[in-house]
Amino acid sequence: MIFMAQDKPLKFGVIGAGKIGTFHTRTLANMKGVSLVGVCDPDLMRAQKLAWEHNCTPYSKPEELVGQVDAVIVAAPTQLHHQIGMYCLEHGVHTLVEKPIAVTMQEARDLIQCAKRQGLVLQVGHVERFNPAVVEAVKYIEDPRFITITRQGPYDGRMANISVVLDLMIHDLDLLYTIVPSEVVSIDAVGLSVFSPHEDIANVRLHFANGAVADVTASRASFERARFMHLFQPSGYVSVDFMNARVKTYRKEKPVIENMNDLTVTYPKVEKQLPITAEILHFIDCIKTAKTPAPSGEKGMKALDLALQICEKMNRFDIPKTGHLHTPRPLQAISTVARAAQAVLDETLGHLKGDDK
Ligand SMILES: NC(=O)c1ccc[n+]([C@@H]2O[C@H](COP(=O)([O-])OP(=O)(O)OC[C@H]3O[C@@H](n4cnc5c(N)ncnc54)[C@H](O)[C@@H]3O)[C@@H](O)[C@H]2O)c1
Incomplete structure (x- = not known):
């Protein structure tokens, strides 16, 4: 789907109304050439609050939002990038998926192939x-x-x-x-x-x-x-x-x-x-001009591969995470390592005091 510059505003949705989804929503709400349709989160209160702040519609399921938009930003937990990204792409929606693109190489491959098959833009949120x-x-x-x-x-x-x-x-x-x-x-x-x-x-x-x-x-x-x-x-x-x-x-x-x-x-x-503004503007430009985004799904997969x-x-x-909370103890009760370190410090301080004389 290629959009020309004179086309109507792109209809956008945000999936995931958490920390980064909030930034995306705020950015889209203030962006020219964009119509922010809604935000989606299974935590409906969260979606409602964000939607109310930015004058769009809250949804609790991606399925309710996807049919109404041209493009989405997937800002749900990483483990869901594949499932939600695939759903969006299969339903003909350009997708900017937050980083990392997915959790496994196969999931990343699926997303890339699906975007290709559908002729859609798939960008990965390496905002840096x-x-x-x-x-x-x-x-x-x-x-x-x-x-x-x-x-x-x-x-x-x-x-x-x-x-x-x-x-x-x-x-x-x-x-x-x-x-x-x-x-x-x-x-x-x-x-x-x-x-x-x-x-x-x-x-x-x-x-x-x-x-x-x-x-x-x-x-x-x-x-x-x-x-x-x-x-x-x-x-x-x-x-x-x-x-x-x-x-x-x-x-x-x-x-x-x-x-x-x-x-x-x-x-x-x-x-x-703001990097996030530049990132979304780039995504929109790639949708309008059918350009390959940077980073593309392939680049996102390359970073995932190395990770x-x-x-x-x-x-x-590991630092053991179970056990009692720390309570200060006299030095004698701590470890021999701590005592040895203290002895070195005492000696150093002794020398310093000696130097003063
Ligand atoms: N590009 C960046 O700099 C950057 C920064 C932070 C996070 N991220 C990425 O963004 C993603 C989200 O991170 P976050 O910090 O916003 O997490 P978060 O926990 O604050 O938000 C995630 C939101 O997704 C919602 N959610 C859960 N299941 C969902 C579903 N099925 N459909 C829609 N929403 C669902 C949760 O209820 C929550 O509100 C992660 O993949 C993370 O790696 C990227």
């Missing part, structure tokens, strides 16, 4: 691609050799049934495939389960066939939110602060660098646009 800081930073990326990425934030039990690799790190895996023109040839990963039965912290070292190396950490067990990428290449360095949409670069101006003064540092201007390989190869360890 639309982060204006990433859009700007890409202009400075020439030949990444070493990349570090950190994405961390507080725990939220909503995601307890999925590894942090599929929840958070997958954003960065998609980005890596966007900026490194090569394939991953080796994976060395560790994962730690802190609160949920799955990994809440993961660290992975990826080697690419072209020699590039990426070190990626994702954590949902941190108080502070932070999302950074630092990228080193022969001509210099590019740093991206995803959260604050900031980019910093330096370029080597001499063959031999004596100190940081031999570098030209820039702070490129970053356009102020699943990481989970499979990961060295896992």
